[in-house]
Amino acid sequence: MTLALILLLPFIGSICAALMPSNARNAEAWLAGAFTLASAALVILMYPQIKDEGVVRAGVAWIPQLGLDMQLRIDGFAWMFALLITGIGALVVVYARYYLAPADPVPRFFSFLLAFMGAMLGIVLSGNLIQMVVFWELTSFTSFMLIAYWYHRAEARRGAGMALTVTAAGGLCLLAAVLLIGEIVGSYDLDRVLEAGSLIRSHTWYPLILVLVLVGAFTKSAQFPFHFWLPHAMAAPTPVSAYLHSATMVKAGVFLLARLWPALAGTDLWFTLVCGAGLASLLIGAIAALFQRDIKAVLAYSTISHLGLITLLLGMNSPLALVAAVFHMMNHATFKASLFMAAGIVDHETGTRDLHRLRGLGRAMPVTATLAIVATAAMAGVPLLNGFLSKEMFFAETIFAGEEPWLRIGMPAIATLASVFSVAYSLRLGHRTFFGPPSQKLPRTPHDPNRWMLAPSALLVSACILVGILPARTIGPFLDAAARSLLGANVPEYSLAVWHGFTLPLVMSAMALAGGIVLYALLFRLRNGALAPAPLSRPLDGRRSFEVIMVALMRTADRLLNTFSTRRLQPQLALIVFAMVAIAGFTALENTTARDRVSLTPINGAFALLWAIGAACAIGAATQAKYHRLAALIMSGGAGLITCLTFAWFSAPDLALTQISVEVVTLVLMLLGLRWLPKRLEIDDPTRRTPRARVRRARDVVLAVVAGTGLASLAYAIMTRPRGEGIARFFMEHALPDSGGRNVVNVILVDFRGFDTMGEITVVGIVALAVYKILRRFRPAPESMPVPRAQLADAESGGRSDAESSLPRGFMLAPTVLARLLLPVAAVISIFFLVRGHNAPGGGFVGGLVMATAFIVQYMMSGTLWIESRMRIHPQYAIGLGLLSAGGAGCAAWLVSRNYLANITWHGHAPLIGEIHLSSTLVFDLGVYLLVVGATILILVALAHQSLRSHRQQVETSTTRVLAASPGASSSGPA
């Protein structure tokens, strides 16, 4: 429970932070601080339990069949990281409060910062590898959002994009590795994976897994050759750099390596790859850091170098080196975070981070200078500071790295060389910024900032000193717990002490310090400290290769798209039809089984005649659709009618009813639409007679005939075989006992498969709203703008401004009045269909369509103006009510502890009425009914209203201004 809370608190805080007003700087900081501190306090409270039990677990099964569980797990190592994440997180929150300008939108910052914190905690606390990868990618994403916080700056966008591309790609590799590991071990559970180390290492997939894991870890930890994204990520606000790019996110990579160390380490391949990358990063980072102008760039390259050091230690296959690595992770986080904060303060107070412009800030900002210099010294590895201790352990390890002579000499030599550079850039950083004569060219007059801005840095620096002087008393027990959780019983003897006597590591430390001072002095003398650019920076600059690769990827994608795709619809449709025919035909020919003939139903002459008409209609529609749209529409309606009769003929009354009602509304819809589709004139088009066009048409004819023959033969093949034992029996037998309905089709729709229907009516509702929305901005074709002859005649004889005058006169008056009388009758019929639907043909769909048709008839006969001045029609309300009703009927089942959309029935006896049978399916069907009414009316009325608008635009008789062009908005009540 505590574990889950530690993880959840930052996410809850993130949501709260996002909901706050954009200028609530203090409130945001308090909120973020409170959530972070609460989480940190919980982490600290966990310690006794971890000390006693070793590992604490909590989890819930999610998909146990796939080995996917939400599994939280904390041990000494994870605890250390969790404390680091929440502790430094809290400091960064305080710092950020003073760093961010009043104009910066703080909710976004704190929301993503907290989300990042949660994701990072998720990585370290995950007991399931898949879950860990999910959090891993989540940190990439939140990091992207944070780097791009000032997204108006191009370099922020570019840096964020690069960081995301690199780290997310690495995350995908990691996912692949984790899946492979899961295949080998048979579980994604971290404990089981760690136990199965020898199994993994001896597997043939081991090299592949290792490379994939390493790509994931190296991209995250900015290790060579993926280190280039980190300096570009410095476009982020400094609190983000301090938190993500020094203390936490970049540590995720080395965390993973240490976490999987028991499972993956111990092989020569591990040694070669991990040490190689670590060594390269250590050296490249240290050298490059010396030649940067921007303070943050120095720190970024220094981070690459220090992470390289940790990676190198992890690669050495020695338990002692692992302990040193874990120790240095902690130390680096403390001094680097405080250095980033100092860099931010300098930037904040002087307006620049340029080492060529900054001079002698020591006098103007003494506190900042002191803190920064101590942290720099820790980074350089000066004795009595924490950096010295882990660095000495590192030197000691390099001496025993390997047996071969080149390792025995080379490794310590390179380590010392890198440290020389490390001392030199640390010196340069501290010396350039804070010593010498004060610079006169600064954008702002510097002075020490608010003490709350200094406090986080001060706390971290004091931690550096405390650990540096009294390592065994301060960090000792925690480091021990962390080492024990990684190595189990194999924790080697190690001593955390400042003084070990005159040893080789001490000599190396001294050489590095002396060498660094000499190097800096030489360079300073040579070029007065103004150095640029770094040697070897061009050939080793990963950014260029990254960009080349990205451009190449884009080009290839474009080329492939141009080759294999088209924007033209016809080829696409032809391809789809062709593929369908080919696949269906192929499988049908494969599976020809001996036919077990059934007796066919005897041929009826009337039915044959019906289909003769139907086929004629279909072919007629196909030939006439280009120039004679109305004719095609009528013929297509004819085919629909025959379809409807076929349903009726073969025992499907519900289908017949639905089809006929849909036919009616579709026809009205099309007629309304035709008004806006300018007539195609039958002109002699020479392109129709080109050979290409002929070939195309011939191809289409062939395709059409083949598709028709195919579907027909498929239908025939099935119809002439006996009906198998399908699921029909279940529905037939359970309809009455389980759902209390006799009309099985309706029972399936509203009960057995109610969820499908729910989805379907939602789609219909969405489509109706989409249609409405499209028509709001509808620009009709110019050719269709003139008012049609019939309407024009109306308009001339009195205009359309008066609703009464739009009523038909003369011989059309009688049908108009009759249609008005029809409305209540239709309403009764539609409700009759709805209510009886469960037991007899009918139901919500049919009822709704009948009701909608009745409304449409009113519109058609009396005119939009007349109707809407008398009735308030809000189809959108009907849609909403329908969805609520259907969804509510589904939820009602929860009241009696049954599943969503389960049927609840109630039988009772009421006086006068007699037996009453109530069922939640009726409420559901009512929802369907309301939605169908609403959606149909909304669609048709929205289309019908277009002619009003066009009328207004054309005639422009000023008085028509009051009419709105949309339904609902125009209902002004009875005139």
Add this chain to the structure above:
Amino acid sequence: MEVILTLGIGVLTASGVWLLLRPRTFQVIMGLSLLSYAVSLFIFCMGRLAIDVPPVITGDGRVDASQFADPVPQALVLTAIVIGFATTALFLVVILAARGMTGTDHVDGQERDS
């Protein structure tokens, strides 16, 4: 009867596919309409043809499923019909808007270059 329905489905499908491949938007909408009739009938006939045995239970509920028309394809087709209306409406509005915006009723929004 099966033969007649088979021919009907074939003609509807062929006409529908032919129209589907035409360049004018109204032809495509008509094609989809015919094709949806064909597909509805096709799915419907998966339950085999039966006359005068609608899947409406009479009596006390003890039923022999083989004595009724198959309700499953009917339920599938019923929802398909209503969805078909909705998509037709959406498509119609889209082609109207496209006609207004592009000035042509070609499916690609521009006349073929050739």
